[in-house]
Every structure is written in C-alpha cells, then in structure tokens.
Amino acid sequence: MFIQALKEQLGEAPLSPGEVAIVGAGPGDPGLLTLRALCLLNQADCLVYDRLVSPDVMALAPQAAQRFYVGKASRCHALTQDETNQLLVRLAVTGKRVVRLKGGDPFIFGRGGEEAEMLVDNGIPFRVVPGITSAQGCSAYAGFPLTHRDYAQGVTFVTGHARADGSLNLDWPALASRRHTLVFYMGLTNAELIRRELLANGVPSRLPVALIERGTTPQQRRVITTLDRLPDTIRDESLTPPTLIVVGEVVSLAARLDAGCLAEAVA
Template sequence: MTSHRVAYDLNEALLAPGEVAIIGAGPGDPGLLSLRALALIEQADCLVFDRLVSKEVLALASPGVRRFYVGKAANCHAMTQEQTNALLVRLASEGKRVVRLKGGDPYIFGRGGEEAEILVENGIPFRVVPGITSAQGCAAYGGFPLTHRDHAQSVTFVTGHCKGDGALALNWQALAGAHQTVVFYMGLANAALISKKLQECGLGADHPVALVERGTTPEQRQVITCLGELVSTIDKHDLRPPTLIVVGDVVRLVDVLAQPIPEEAVFASGETLELAQERIVL
C-alpha cells in the first residue's frame, strides 16, 4: 500500500505563547480529524487530553510535547473539572502553547463551554476548533443516517447522565415525538429509565434502537435492538462506555446502507476479516 502525506496550507495565525486551542479530536478514527486541528496539534507545547482521544491522534504531536491526562470515567476522574480548569490557566500563564484535546466535539457534551468561560475570566486568549461528534461518527460508521426525509425530520442530542449524578429530568414527551432521531450520550446507566419513559410517552416497545460502542475505532461494536429489549440487550452483550444509544426509525436503514468491510482492510488490533465482521455486525 502506498503511503501519502497530505500537504495543507491554512490561512490561520500560528498558536501564540499563552494561547489555548480547544480542539475536537473526533470520535476515534484519526482520519476524521480536521486539518485545522492537525495544524494546531503540531504547534503545541502542551497537550491536555481526555480519555476518549485516540493514541493515533496523540501521536501527531511533536515528540517533545508535554502531555497531561485529565480523563474522566464514571466515578473515576484523573482530575476534577476544577483542577483541569486550573491546569489550563496555569500552563497558559506560563506562556505555553496549549492544546486542549477532547473526544468528539468540545461544545457538544464536552465541557468545552465551561473551560472557555474560565479562560475568558482569566484573560487568556483561546480559539475553538470543532470536531466530528460521536453521534455523527457512530451513525455513519454504523450504516444509518441521523436524519432522512422519510423517517426523521429532526435529530436531538441528549445527555443520558446529569451533573453530580443527579436525576435525569428530561422532556420525555418531546423526545418521544414522531419522525425524529434521539441520540443519548452516556446513557448506559440510565437505560432502564430511558426505555420506560419513552414507552410511557407513546413509543412502542418495538421502536428501533442502535447501540454503538467505541464507534469509528477498530473496537467498534454495534447491536440493533428495540426499546422493550434495551436493558436486556446491554446486559447480554456486556456493552460498556462509551456507547451511544440511538433511538429512531432511521436505525432500520442499517439493513440497506451498512457497508461490507473491504477484504484489504487492515485493523489496528491485528484481527482477521472474519473476526472484524463478527464484531461490527452482531
């Protein structure tokens, strides 16, 4: 296979000493990173990165970059959000070129807005680079659209986990409306509540649901189920975070639109084509 390097010339000022770039690293596949994000990563003195930023994206930084892991998982935080905020302020105040890398898009359930507010409060210049969010990546790689003129005229991104482990108080009636797609981020722990509330508000037990674990990565797993079997499906397949819950009729299109894995595909895990097909299409 021939190797190609992409040449690019972006009309953008260099990252200045003491400036922070809040960057969306995308859902996992390094090929989904934007050229603007790549250009800024290559300029960084310091990388402050989350749990879901892939090692392939991190490898794009210069060898001498300082790395700060601030990842968060359920009940397991390398740093609190307040500590992460303080770290960004400290590094920028020291005159470092700081790249804050977040999985997906920083302004969609990525706490990027909170961090930007802290930078403004401390007079620190920053810029934001959007990334392909998990919902977009998982749907495209999973073989179904998020909107479709015949099935869904709108899409809603919803947090399935509230701040401080509080109650998940959502407008369930609106989320159960017809002709829409609803994507729950971080919703595994509340899957029983999601299933119950949506059915109480009018969606049928047979309403289609896609569960996509580690979307766009070599470890992607996808299971198609329905609202009535949501919890049992999660348990049966032992699905773990990060897993998106996609609710809507668009999920039915996976039978038509899902693409076969090419025979020449090379997987980072070294698995065979047969294993990869079994993994992705359950």
C-alpha cells in the same frame, strides 16, 4: 514540510505562546481529525486531553509535547472540571502553547464552554476548533443516517448521564416526538430509565435502537435491538462505555445500507 504547507494553505495563524486551542479530536478514527486540528496539534507545547481522545490521534502530536491526562469516567475523575480549568490557565500564563484535546466536538457535551469562560475570565487568548461529534461519526460508521426525509425530520442529542444526586431530569414528552432521532450520550447506566420514560410517553416498544460501542475505531461494535429490549441487550452483549444509544426509525436503514456498501465493495 507537510504541516508548514498546510498552515499556509489554511491561512492558520500560528499558535502563540500563552494561547489555548480547544480542539475537537473527533470520535476516534484519526482520519476524522480536521486539518485545522492537525495543524494546531503539531504546534503544541502541552496537551491536555480527555479519556475519549484515541491513542491514534495522540500519536500525531509532537513527542516533546508535555501530556496532561484529565479524563473522566463515571465516578472516576483524574481531575475535577475546576482543576482542569485551573490547569489550562496555569499552563497558559507560563507561556506554553496549549492544545486542549476533547473527544468529539468540544461544545457538544464536552464542557468546552465552561473552559472557554474560565479562559475569558483570566484574560487568556484562545481559539476553538470544532470536531466531528460522536453522534455523526458513530452513526455513519454504523451504517445509517441521523435524519432522512422518510424517517426522521429532526435529531436531538441528549445526555444520558445523571447528576450527582442520581436524577436525570429530561423533557421526556418532548423527546417522545414522532419521526425524530434521539442520540443518548453516556446513557448505558440509565438505559432502564430511558426505556421506561420513553415507553411511558408513547414511544413504540418495537422502535429500533442502535448501540454503538467504541464507534469509528477498530474495536467498534454495533448491536441493533428494540426499545423494549434495550437494558436486556446491554446486559446480554456486555456492552461497556463509551457506547452511544441511537433511538429511531433511521436505525432500520442499517441493514439495507450495509448491503449496498458490501455490493459496491464486491463490485
């Protein structure tokens, strides 16, 4: 009843047999799923989902929907990206209504663009539903903004994941801009390289850094450190993926905004 009313309110066209919806599942908290994502999720015959799609989000899908896990972790892929692309096509051509669930937003380090290209090449109809990306959700739940007039006039999302040959070829001088926030996705294993390159390009050693493990979930941990201490902190705190690395003066607002939220809650 609720989902039907939601469809009517949104004016959302039903998911057709043989159509694929590439859906951003958000950073973990099911409350951050968009209404459109929830509407399409409820119509799925098949779910093709990533490692970072939370169990709470998966629980919102119909029990009868077939589930296909295609998650990727460092050096451990359930399917290659090519195999995932082919799976989407194979399910769609059999007339299944397919929901491709991706953690965060499908077009921000989610390879959603590659999958959309494959669907176009094979004449498969599809639609894309944006999601709250990890940078947005994790920073808000960790108690600080990504931009602020007094601290950061811009923010850059950066992949911290190296290529197969071990290289991480980034424009480090550009990333070292002042009054700017950097958000590194998948950067734990390259934390020493990130520290070294930013310091070499003039970033202050005492610049605040936030490490947010399993952000927006009940298991969230937030650790505040400084750039020069980044690798040591990761080791000392035994942080594991998924952990977001946020570098910038905005991180210094975390304690103040936490205090404000606490005061409001007590009042």
